[in-house]
Amino acid sequence: MQRATELALDEKTVTALRAVLRTTADEVVRAIIDEVPSYANALSGRMGGTIRRAVRTALGHYLDLASGTGGGGDASDAAYELGRGEVRDGRSMDALLSAYRVGARVAWRGLAAGAVPAGLPAAEVAKFAELTFAYIDELSAASAAGHADELAARGLAHERHLEQLARDLLAGATPEVLLVDAQRAGWSAPTTLTVVLLPSFQVRPAFRQLDPGTLVLDDLPDSTGVLLVPDTDRAHLLRQLTGRDAVVGPSRPWMRASASYARAARARALSSLIRDTEEHLPSLVLSADPEAYADLRARALAPLRALPASSARRLEETLRAWLLHHGRREEVAAALFVHPQTVRYRMQQLRDVFPDLGSPQRVLELTLAVGLPTPVE
Template sequence: MSHAIERASELALNEKTVTALRSVLRTTADEVVQAIIDEVPSYANALSGRMGGTIRRAVRTALGHYLDLAGGTTTGVDASEAAYELGRGEVRDGRSMDALLSAYRVGARVAWRGLAIGAVSAGLPAAEVAKFAELTFAYIDELSAASAAGHADELAARGLAHERHLEQLARDLLTGASSEVLLAAAGRANWPIPTTLTVVLLPAAQARPAFRSLSPGSLVLDDLSDGLGVLLVPDTDRSHLLRTMKDREAVVGPARPWMRAAASYERAVRARSLSPAIRDTEDHLVELVLTADPDAFTDLRTRALAPLRALPAATAKKLEETLRAWLLHQGRREEVATTLFVHPQTVRYRMGQLRDLFPDLSSPKRVLELTLAVGLAAP
């Protein structure tokens, strides 16, 4: 039992006074509700009809409980618990704590006015009226505090539930769940559906701090394997996102339609495995393409560069380097020589050797195959 409720019994109001006060309860409850409607905008349309009647009964019950205590009657009513549940209900109805506290302030003022009239008319001595006022306001303050606690607890519970729904949505997106699953998850999380999502992969410890700098609607997970975290950023300006991640160990995947966010995640994961230095996957598409299927790339190199295998290793390496530079510089001998730090005549000589080894070097198909085969340095 609360302190104010315990002290209510100190009044020991006589039966005549309690009866007089009870006679004004109904009118007082009506006046309290009307004053709240008039003075607290959030309740202007909320306390009409059935809801208004419910609140009037709640006011009468709370004040009646107080009068029972003040008159020395033991009651099984738990007004604090009812006030706590009222606070939780206000969250469900979409009203703020400020609105609820304003309603309590207005209600306390109007309730005391009605009770004071009843107390004075019953002949309660002035000293007792003063004590009655003090304890009445203390009682209503404690009910207000109980409602505030209920309001805060409901917000916390809803916040936790909402966060869990958002985390589940993020997991469903990363695993490539079906459109039906994703739409249902987005609905449960009350998540505004974007056009695209861009995945950012980074150390788990950096995920939450980075998340706080992102736009609303972003999603975060910081419990992936290997100590990694992930951000899913909606409809972002890529340049801005890269600047935001500049000082973090982040890999930024491509923007993808929101239901295909898993593709952005997979590319970021592969880019990170390719090199810890990669930050923007869009700057490394060649490497990503050529390493997408390591076995296929190895088979391609083996077949395309087979003529070099019969040569001494040092010679084969020099000719492969020359072939790569020749293909990338489209046969411009001076540029090839500059790239390889050799004389142009050396380039001419090596290219003669290569043409002997690859008689079809002018074939577009052969050029494409060789370009892919030597597109990356030999492993």
Template sequence: MSRVTQRASELALDETTVTAIRAALKTTADEVVQAIIDEVSPYAGALSGSMGGTIRRAVRTALGHYLDLASGNATGGDGGDAAYELGRGEVRDGRSMDALLSAYRVGARVAWRCLAAGAVSAGLPAAEVAKFAELTFAYIDELSAASAAGHADELAARGRAHERHLEHLARDLLAGASPDVLLASAQRAGWQPPVTLTAVLLPAAQARPAYRALDPSTLVLDDLPDATGVLLVPDSDRSHLLRQLTDRTAVVGPARPWTRASASYARAVRARSLSPDIRDTEDHLPELVLSADVDAFADLRARALAPLRTLPVATARRLEETLRAWLLHQGRRDEVAAALFVHPQTVRYRMSQLRELFPDLASPHRVLELTLAVGLRAS
């Protein structure tokens, strides 16, 4: 038995008292609603017009049900169900639970003043008036608890739906969906598109903890294959973002227009495939360019370095290292020697060999092709 039902069973309202109180229900409901409008600011404009009429009828219905309880003609269920739905509706109308509880407190005070006046004028004994008061406030407590439950459940449901919409948007972005699809997905999620997004790859277990330290508009997925997580960070300051991720095993892609976030993600994925030590893809653009088409790079190396294939493996490797250092240091022999830890005369000797193998070494086209060919050290 609920507290309200128990209190109602202890109260004996005669028919005269019930009739007197019921006759004042409309006036009581009007006074309750007006007091809420006057004293609870979130309802100042919400209870006017047709909405005000609807609320007044709902209050009269609740008070009528309360009187049925007090006179032993009803149980407590229906009022609680309506209060639960009221709590859910307050979320949809954008009002907090604090506002609703304030409305209940004001309503309880005004309702009791009106109900007590009717009960006393009908001659209800003082002992029964006290029981009537206990029942009134127990009933209001029960209604407010039901409304709080409805409010919390609606918030939770909306939170889960919002999370699903955000995850769906993140997947659309990674998949490279069309701008129209992305805009619709962003609208469903209530997400304001930024100018750019930067993809960050990191272990799935680190995704949520890292996300909490970033812009709250960051999108996060932590269920990608290979236990990978991804963050899509809006309009980030790159150096600040890298500092925020200092203690994370993260790969940071480039900033891209938000509808092209998939390009940032793809580069981060490819950078991670090149080396587990890469953090900032912007620091490894040459390697990323040269590894973009593995077959083309292999063909380029094979053609450009074909003359070296006529030599013993060890000799070819030494000459390729010398050629790479010579190209990177623009032919400055002492710098080449220092980079290779050899004597400058050794560099001169090796370069004479290379010029024999590559007679057109001074040709800009040949220099470009060889620079690309030796741009990554042979594995």
């Protein structure tokens, strides 16, 4: 503290001030506890001893500075650590700053009571007062820096713990791992989680509209981000995501969020037009095992391969509409934009190709085979 060198106290004055140091420190502690609610009931506990030592140390360092016999580094370092400790004890910086203001007032009153009888001139007493409050300001700044740094460090650590929890959820980690992750992150587990896939640049803006317990990852491959939304109403969530390129998976028990993620990822790979996976369950079911579906189609629709490609496509389209509309010719014709007689003609062709078209097993296979509007290979 450079300004302390402007005031040189003689040995007699310093001795007189040191004589009232302990009493002044105790008065400061009592005033802080009486006037700052956050420190109520602290005098009799471990904190009271800590506060007393901190106050005595600060006042002692100040006298060393004012008498030109010491530096301010130790006191500033202690004030910095005090600020960090306030975060660990769950108190805001406002409480500590209030304590400094009270302490400055009481300390000045006590030290001045020792300095004036020691013969300190009035001009020096005024400078002494100025330096006393400047010193308190310096300690306040050091504590504020410690408080801010501890909050930042804790915020980063908390963010890392939440990200690890999200990654383990998507990876389908064991319940034991997930419980440890949640506890470490201080995250209150919900009943369900719903996974939302978004382009990474849309993740943070979308997150600000959602439940604060939502878990966030915005660094997945292919510039993809993920939101894991707790206990949400699906219709409301979809409205909140209006205007965003989102794919919303199903709600699942929170430890099974990986299932919601897997479905959303599969939907995203299937089509860029899918938004709500619940509205595309047939397509998702039929695309779950591409090889099995290709084999099913190849076997079920093999009779059509003997026909010209254009005829095969028309007949598959007609077969699909016929199955979906339960054979109601007028509805099939309307769906295909053709005359009902055209439907009758095509269905006769299909019965020629599939003699067992009326059997339940054949109907099941053909319904699955043409479930997706994919042309015959």
